[in-house]
Amino acid sequence: MSSAPTSTTSAAPRRAPLADPGHQAFVILRTGFTVAPILFGLDKFANLLVDWPNYLAPWINDLAPGSAQAVMYAVGVIEIVAGIVVALAPRFGGWLVAGWLAGIIVNLLTVPGHYDVALRDFGLLLGAVALARLAEHHREQAAQR
Numbered sequence: 001m002s003s004a005p006t007s008t009t010s011a012a013p014r015r016a017p018l019a020d021p022g023h024q025a026f027v028i029l030r031t032g033f034t035v036a037p038i039l040f041g042l043d044k045f046a047n048l049l050v051d052w053p054n055y056l057a058p059w060i061n062d063l064a065p066g067s068a069q070a071v072m073y074a075v076g077v078i079e080i081v082a083g084i085v086v087a088l089a090p091r092f093g094g095w096l097v098a099g100w101l102a103g104i105i106v107n108l109l110t111v112p113g114h115y116d117v118a119l120r121d122f123g124l125l126l127g128a129v130a131l132a133r134l135a136e137h138h139r140e141q142a143a144q145r
Contacts (some may be wrong), residue, residue, distance in 0.1 A: 028137050029131040030090045033097050037083035055117070057110040069136025086131070091139060094132025101125040 017022070043049045052075075053061075064071045065133035082100055086093030100119050108118035 019051065022134065023138065023141075026090075026131070026134040026143050027037060029094075029127060031130055033090075033094065034083050034087040037079040037086070037097060040078030041076040041081075041083065044072045044079065047072075055108065055111065055114060057107045060107055064124055068141060090131055091135035092132075094128050094130075094135055098128035098132065107130060 040049075044052050052072045056068045056071055061068045061071065064074075076102065080095065082097050085096055101124055105118045105121050105125065108114040108121065
Protein backbone atom coordinates (compact mmCIF):
# COMPACT_ATOMS: atom_id res chain seq x y z
CA MET A 1 0.00 0.00 0.00
CA SER A 2 1.40 3.32 -1.00
CA SER A 3 0.59 6.65 0.46
CA ALA A 4 0.86 10.02 -1.20
CA PRO A 5 4.05 11.82 -0.29
CA THR A 6 3.54 14.75 1.99
CA SER A 7 5.52 17.90 1.70
CA THR A 8 6.92 19.51 4.78
CA THR A 9 7.55 22.82 3.04
CA SER A 10 5.07 25.52 3.66
CA ALA A 11 3.62 27.92 1.11
CA ALA A 12 4.10 30.73 3.61
CA PRO A 13 7.71 31.55 2.62
CA ARG A 14 6.66 31.82 -1.04
CA ARG A 15 3.74 34.10 -0.15
CA ALA A 16 5.76 36.27 2.23
CA PRO A 17 6.93 38.71 -0.49
CA LEU A 18 3.34 39.15 -1.66
CA ALA A 19 2.34 40.28 1.83
CA ASP A 20 5.16 42.84 2.01
CA PRO A 21 3.90 46.39 1.27
CA GLY A 22 7.22 47.25 -0.39
CA HIS A 23 6.90 44.30 -2.75
CA GLN A 24 3.28 45.20 -3.44
CA ALA A 25 4.37 48.75 -4.35
CA PHE A 26 7.03 47.30 -6.65
CA VAL A 27 4.48 45.10 -8.44
CA ILE A 28 1.99 47.97 -8.79
CA LEU A 29 4.62 50.35 -10.19
CA ARG A 30 6.08 47.70 -12.49
CA THR A 31 2.65 46.89 -13.87
CA GLY A 32 1.71 50.55 -14.33
CA PHE A 33 5.00 51.52 -15.96
CA THR A 34 4.75 48.52 -18.27
CA VAL A 35 1.14 48.97 -19.38
CA ALA A 36 0.89 52.78 -19.60
CA PRO A 37 3.88 53.40 -21.89
CA ILE A 38 2.82 50.56 -24.19
CA LEU A 39 -0.77 51.84 -24.42
CA PHE A 40 0.29 55.48 -24.87
CA GLY A 41 2.91 54.38 -27.40
CA LEU A 42 0.29 52.48 -29.41
CA ASP A 43 -2.01 55.49 -29.29
CA LYS A 44 0.68 57.62 -30.97
CA PHE A 45 -0.29 55.70 -34.12
CA ALA A 46 -4.05 56.15 -33.70
CA ASN A 47 -4.50 59.49 -31.87
CA LEU A 48 -7.60 58.14 -30.13
CA LEU A 49 -6.87 59.62 -26.70
CA VAL A 50 -5.61 62.99 -27.89
CA ASP A 51 -4.12 64.64 -30.95
CA TRP A 52 -0.52 63.91 -29.93
CA PRO A 53 1.26 66.23 -32.41
CA ASN A 54 -0.29 69.19 -30.55
CA TYR A 55 1.95 68.31 -27.59
CA LEU A 56 5.15 68.57 -29.61
CA ALA A 57 7.10 71.77 -29.06
CA PRO A 58 7.58 73.71 -32.30
CA TRP A 59 11.34 73.87 -31.82
CA ILE A 60 11.50 70.06 -31.64
CA ASN A 61 9.31 69.78 -34.72
CA ASP A 62 11.70 72.16 -36.52
CA LEU A 63 14.70 70.00 -35.57
CA ALA A 64 13.15 66.67 -36.52
CA PRO A 65 12.78 65.56 -40.11
CA GLY A 66 9.25 65.02 -41.36
CA SER A 67 5.96 65.99 -39.80
CA ALA A 68 4.96 66.23 -36.16
CA GLN A 69 2.95 63.04 -36.65
CA ALA A 70 6.07 61.27 -37.92
CA VAL A 71 7.86 62.36 -34.75
CA MET A 72 4.97 60.93 -32.73
CA TYR A 73 5.37 57.60 -34.54
CA ALA A 74 8.99 57.50 -33.36
CA VAL A 75 7.89 58.54 -29.87
CA GLY A 76 5.34 55.72 -29.90
CA VAL A 77 7.97 53.13 -30.76
CA ILE A 78 10.25 54.43 -28.01
CA GLU A 79 7.42 54.30 -25.46
CA ILE A 80 6.47 50.75 -26.43
CA VAL A 81 10.09 49.66 -26.08
CA ALA A 82 10.34 51.44 -22.71
CA GLY A 83 7.27 49.57 -21.44
CA ILE A 84 8.74 46.25 -22.54
CA VAL A 85 12.07 47.08 -20.86
CA VAL A 86 10.22 47.85 -17.61
CA ALA A 87 8.48 44.48 -17.83
CA LEU A 88 11.71 42.57 -18.43
CA ALA A 89 14.25 44.62 -16.47
CA PRO A 90 12.53 47.10 -14.12
CA ARG A 91 15.81 48.04 -12.44
CA PHE A 92 16.97 49.53 -15.75
CA GLY A 93 13.52 50.27 -17.20
CA GLY A 94 12.55 52.54 -14.31
CA TRP A 95 15.53 54.79 -15.04
CA LEU A 96 14.81 54.63 -18.77
CA VAL A 97 11.22 55.79 -18.25
CA ALA A 98 12.36 58.49 -15.80
CA GLY A 99 14.80 59.85 -18.38
CA TRP A 100 12.15 59.73 -21.09
CA LEU A 101 9.71 61.59 -18.84
CA ALA A 102 12.37 64.24 -18.15
CA GLY A 103 12.59 64.82 -21.89
CA ILE A 104 8.81 65.03 -22.17
CA ILE A 105 8.76 67.57 -19.33
CA VAL A 106 11.32 69.77 -21.09
CA ASN A 107 9.22 69.56 -24.25
CA LEU A 108 5.99 70.44 -22.39
CA LEU A 109 7.53 73.36 -20.52
CA THR A 110 8.29 74.96 -23.88
CA VAL A 111 4.69 74.62 -25.13
CA PRO A 112 2.40 77.24 -23.56
CA GLY A 113 -0.69 75.77 -21.95
CA HIS A 114 0.76 72.36 -21.07
CA TYR A 115 2.36 73.18 -17.72
CA ASP A 116 -0.21 71.10 -15.85
CA VAL A 117 0.72 68.04 -17.90
CA ALA A 118 4.41 68.74 -17.26
CA LEU A 119 3.71 68.77 -13.52
CA ARG A 120 1.79 65.50 -13.78
CA ASP A 121 4.67 63.97 -15.71
CA PHE A 122 7.07 65.11 -12.97
CA GLY A 123 5.00 63.03 -10.54
CA LEU A 124 5.25 60.09 -12.93
CA LEU A 125 9.02 60.63 -13.15
CA LEU A 126 9.23 60.32 -9.36
CA GLY A 127 7.20 57.10 -9.57
CA ALA A 128 9.59 55.72 -12.21
CA VAL A 129 12.58 56.52 -9.98
CA ALA A 130 10.80 54.80 -7.08
CA LEU A 131 10.25 51.76 -9.31
CA ALA A 132 13.95 51.60 -10.20
CA ARG A 133 14.94 51.83 -6.54
CA LEU A 134 12.36 49.23 -5.46
CA ALA A 135 13.54 46.93 -8.27
CA GLU A 136 17.09 47.17 -6.91
CA HIS A 137 15.84 46.36 -3.41
CA HIS A 138 13.72 43.49 -4.78
CA ARG A 139 16.77 42.06 -6.58
CA GLU A 140 18.85 42.24 -3.39
CA GLN A 141 16.08 40.56 -1.38
CA ALA A 142 15.76 37.79 -3.94
CA ALA A 143 19.51 37.19 -3.86
CA GLN A 144 19.36 36.72 -0.07
CA ARG A 145 16.65 34.04 -0.32
